[in-house]
Amino acid sequence: MKIAIASGKGGTGKTTISTNLASCLSESEPVILVDLDVEEPNSGLFIRGKLLDEYLQYKMIPEWEKKTCTLCGECQEVCNYNAIIQLGQTIMVFPELCHSCFACSELCPADALPMVQKEIGWIRTYQLNQLNFIESRLHIGEEQSTQLIAQTNSFVRDNYNQDMPVIFDAPPGTSCPVIEATKHVDFVILVTEPTPFGVHDLKLAVDTMRELNKPFGVVVNRFGIGNNEVFEYCENEKIQILAKFPNSREVAELYSRGELIYDKIPEFKNELMNLWNKVKKELHN
Amino acid sequence: MKEIVVISGKGGTGKTSITAALAFLAGKDAVVADCDVDAADMHLLMQPDFARSEDFYSGEVAEILQDECTQCGKCMEVCRFDAISIIDEQYWVDPISCEGCGYCARVCPTETIFNKDLNVGKWFISSIKTGTKMVHARLGIGADNSGKLVAKVKNEAKQLAKELDKEYILIDGSPGIGCPVVSSLSGADFVILVTEPSVSGIHDLKRVYELVKKFHIPAGCIINKSDLNSQKSQSILEYLKEKDIVHLGSYTYDEAFTKSMTQGLTLMEWEDTGSSDKIRESWDKTKQILNTL
Numbered sequence A: 001m002k003i004a005i006a007s008g009k010g011g012t013g014k015t016t017i018s019t020n021l022a023s024c025l026s027e028s029e030p031v032i033l034v035d036l037d038v039e040e041p042n043s044g045l046f047i048r049g050k051l052l053d054e055y056l057q058y059k060m061i062p063e064w065e066k067k068t069c070t071l072c073g074e075c076q077e078v079c080n081y082n083a084i085i086q087l088g089q090t091i092m093v094f095p096e097l098c099h100s101c102f103a104c105s106e107l108c109p110a111d112a113l114p115m116v117q118k119e120i121g122w123i124r125t126y127q128l129n130q131l132n133f134i135e136s137r138l139h140i141g142e143e144q145s146t147q148l149i150a151q152t153n154s155f156v157r158d159n160y161n162q163d164m165p166v167i168f169d170a171p172p173g174t175s176c177p178v179i180e181a182t183k184h185v186d187f188v189i190l191v192t193e194p195t196p197f198g199v200h201d202l203k204l205a206v207d208t209m210r211e212l213n214k215p216f217g218v219v220v221n222r223f224g225i226g227n228n229e230v231f232e233y234c235e236n237e238k239i240q241i242l243a244k245f246p247n248s249r250e251v252a253e254l255y256s257r258g259e260l261i262y263d264k265i266p267e268f269k270n271e272l273m274n275l276w277n278k279v280k281k282e283l284h285n
Numbered sequence B: 001m002k003e004i005v006v007i008s009g010k011g012g013t014g015k016t017s018i019t020a021a022l023a024f025l026a027g028k029d030a031v032v033a034d035c036d037v038d039a040a041d042m043h044l045l046m047q048p049d050f051a052r053s054e055d056f057y058s059g060e061v062a063e064i065l066q067d068e069c070t071q072c073g074k075c076m077e078v079c080r081f082d083a084i085s086i087i088d089e090q091y092w093v094d095p096i097s098c099e100g101c102g103y104c105a106r107v108c109p110t111e112t113i114f115n116k117d118l119n120v121g122k123w124f125i126s127s128i129k130t131g132t133k134m135v136h137a138r139l140g141i142g143a144d145n146s147g148k149l150v151a152k153v154k155n156e157a158k159q160l161a162k163e164l165d166k167e168y169i170l171i172d173g174s175p176g177i178g179c180p181v182v183s184s185l186s187g188a189d190f191v192i193l194v195t196e197p198s199v200s201g202i203h204d205l206k207r208v209y210e211l212v213k214k215f216h217i218p219a220g221c222i223i224n225k226s227d228l229n230s231q232k233s234q235s236i237l238e239y240l241k242e243k244d245i246v247h248l249g250s251y252t253y254d255e256a257f258t259k260s261m262t263q264g265l266t267l268m269e270w271e272d273t274g275s276s277d278k279i280r281e282s283w284d285k286t287k288q289i290l291n292t293l
Helices: A014-025 A074-078 A103-107 A145-159 A176-182 A196-211 A229-236 A249-256 A266-284 B015-029 B074-078 B103-107 B146-163 B179-185 B199-214 B230-243 B256-262 B275-292
Strands: A002-006 A031-035 A050-062 A084-087 A090-093 A115-128 A131-138 A166-169 A187-192 A216-223 A241-246 B002-007 B030-034 B052-064 B084-087 B090-093 B113-127 B133-139 B168-172 B190-195 B219-223 B246-250
Touching (some): A002 A176, A014 A031, A014 A131, A014 A166, A014 A187, A014 A216, A014 A266, A031 A145, A074 A084, A115 A145, A131 A145, A196 A216, A196 A229, A196 B256, A216 A229, B002 B015, B015 B168, B015 B256, B015 B275, B103 B113, B113 B146, B133 B146, B146 B168, B179 B199, B219 B230, B219 B275, B246 B275
Parallel strands (some): A002 A187, A031 A166, A216 A241, B002 B190, B030 B168, B190 B219
Antiparallel strands (some): A084 A090, A115 A131, B052 B113, B113 B133
16 A cells, blocks of 8 residues: 655645654554655654665766767767767766666667766665655755656565555655656645645646546645635545644644654544545545 | 845745745845746745746657557667556557657657657746736646756846846745756855754755755855744754854744735735844845845
8 A cells, every 4th residue: 555645835744744644553563654755855854763774876877988989979969868968079978967768878889888877865774663764865966856766666666565554755846756756656645734835736736646647635734824725625626635734833843853743642643543544445445 | 137046955944935025125126036836836926917928848758650650669678767668559658757868769660759849837927016027937747857947937037137137036946956956056146045943944954055055156044933943943053154154034933924925915015023024134134245246
C-alpha cells in the first residue's frame, strides 16, 4: 500500500503529516517512510533512527576523450539540451544540462564519449523500531531532482517488501518532481491550508492528480485560519476531505523544535487515525 | 537597475506575502516578477490585468506515426526514460515520461517518429495595482522545464525594467534548491532569504544559502514568526552573523498575513499590526545595501 503526501503550496504540513502518520502506525506494524523532497528533505529532523547504510547516487554524463575524437560534430548535433558543444578543437560537456539520454555517447562514430558517473546525492536508510526510514538528498548545486526521486523509487521497490504501508513525503509544487514522486503510488493525500494561496495551489495539485488518474483526498491543515473557500471548492468538485487539523500554537511550537505531535496531543492522534482509516477505506473501494 | 530575488528553501515561511508587501513599498520603482511558476500565488495580491498572454514552448516530446511503424523496437531499446511501451502490439510514447531527447527519432529506420514542440505553460505581462508591471506565468500540468519558464519570466522582466527605466526588479523565487531556484538566482544582485525559527526552517535556510554562495550574491535574511521559538531565532541570528548575511528584520507571528491575504491585499494595505513598520524597515535596509553594491 503506497501513499504519497503531497501539496501544491509548500509549508502546508506535508512533513508533519508524513512523519507523524508513519511513526504512529509503526507502533503496531512495520512501516516504510520515504522522504522524496530531495531538495529540502526534512523528515529526518523528526525521525531520529539508527543509520543503517548510505548509497551514493549518480547520474551518467559523457566524458570527452580527446585522443579518439575526430571532431565530426555529431554529438553537438544530436544533443537536444545544448549540454555538449564543440568549440574549435574542443568538445565541452555541461553536466548540469545533461539528461543522461546516452544519445551523444552511443551515436558517436569514434566512441570518443564514454558515459561516466557523476555523484548527485545519496540515499540513507535508518531504522527506528518498526519504522524503516529512507532519506534521499540532492547535493547542493545539482538541478535535476526528478532523476534522484526516480532512483529512490527504484531503490525502495527493489529493497523492501511492499506489503507494509509505504508513505512518501513528496516535494511541493505540481511539476516534474511531484509527478515522479506520485506516479507509482496507490493514493495521494493533498495537504492544504484554508487560505487563498493554499486553495489556489490545491486546485493546481488536483488538476495534476486528475491528469495522472490518481485517486486522492484532501487534508486541511491549520483549520480555523483564512476562510471557507477550500471547503466550498472541495464540495463543488466532490473531493473528499479526509481530515482537518486545527490551527494550534502548541503544534507549531512542537514542530519548531523537531518534535512529533501525535504522542503529545491526543486529538491530533485521533484525527490522524481517522485519516488513515479513510485512506484504507478508499483503497479498499 | 538592481535585481532582488526572494527565496526561502522551505515553503510556507511567508516568502510570497513578504515579496508582495515589498512590491507595494517599491511601487512604481520596480518591475515585479513571480518566478515561483510551479505554484504561482503572488498575482492573487497584485490585481493583475493579464494584458499580454503568451504560450511558452520548451523542449520536445516524441510521437510515433502508427501507420508507418514497422515495429522494429529500436526506439524502445534506446530510450533511457522507459517512455516507450508496447500496448496492443503497438509502440506508444508516454508523454509524461518522455524527456524529449530525440534519440528514438534519430535511430528510427523508417523515420516514423517525430518530435513535437511542447507547450509547457503561459506567461503574462500585467499592469498591477501598484502602478507598475508584473511578469508572471502558469506552468502547464505536470510540465517539465520549469527552469526555462523561470528564465523566460526573468528575461521579460529585465527587458521591461530596462524599457521603463525602473530602478529595481523584485522577484518571488520558488522553494527548494533545484533547477527553478538556480534559474531565478542567475544574474541577481541581492538575495532576500525568508526563514522561520524551526528545525526545518534553519535546515532549509542553510542549504539554500550554500547555493546562493556558489553564485557569490550578497544576501539578507528576514526571520518570520520569530516568536515561535526564541531559541531557534537566536541560532538563526548567530548563523547570519557567522556567514555575513545581513539581518533585515524579525517579524513576530501575525494573523494579518492570512487576514490580508483573504481580502487580496498586501500586508501594507492592512490595518497596522506592527508588521508593516518592520517590513518598511527591511525594505529601507535593502535599498541602502543596494546603493552600496
